[in-house]
Amino acid sequence: MTSDLCLYELVLDNGCSVSPFVWRTKYALAHKGLAAKSAPVGFGDIPKVLGGTFKTVPILETPKGTIGDSWDIAERLDADFPQGPNLFGSPAERAMARFFDAWFSGEVMRRMFGIYVLDIHNAARPEDRPYFRQSREARLGQPLEAVVAKRESLLPALREALSPLRTTLSRSPFIGGKEPNYADYIALGGFLWIAAVNTLPPLAADDPLLAWLNRGLDLFGGLGRDPRLKRLAA
């Protein structure tokens, strides 16, 4: 059954997986004890696969159908593979993970994007760079170089935005408590996105978040230990 799963994942020029949403799905699959084949795609390939049905990755092909959103995938994994450990122990836990996602996307990933958007462009496959530049410059309203021109000055606000994570992780090894849950996978996905591309480490060398990051990257036999990833601390 498990070998019938295929995960479409966005890759950089060096082949490394980059999407924060794919990374959280990779952790979700591992949490459930499920293996999936990998279908690496660049930005330009997404409209060409599966009849162009899906605009973004992750996309997961399963024997029961193809799913194209990381939250839909997470919920379907619990529904279709009840034999594995649940990703969400209750509707309330799922609701809190949704809240965490909204906070992390709005306060952390939005800031990361403004600091690392040119790094993402430069690490993408050469054939994907024109699309990435055009689509992101249209969204941001200025050239990527202008967006990141003062990026060092934006690091303190990013580090400050992470303080709720530091408070939480001073009390427990994972955001989910004694064991990691989907909120950990969301946050790890965000950091792995930046680890895949950064030319400016986001964290200070003494950031207490590094202990949690190391625990997270070690999970599931070192799922987050791709040797192509760059340092997250100065």
Ligand SMILES: N[C@@H](CCC(=O)N[C@@H](CS)C(=O)NCC(=O)O)C(=O)O
């Ligand atoms: N809500 C979607 C978002 C996924 C998403 O935005 N994926 C990006 C990569 S990080 C993507 O595939 N972008 C394609 C593009 O920009 O053309 C999910 O959670 O799966």
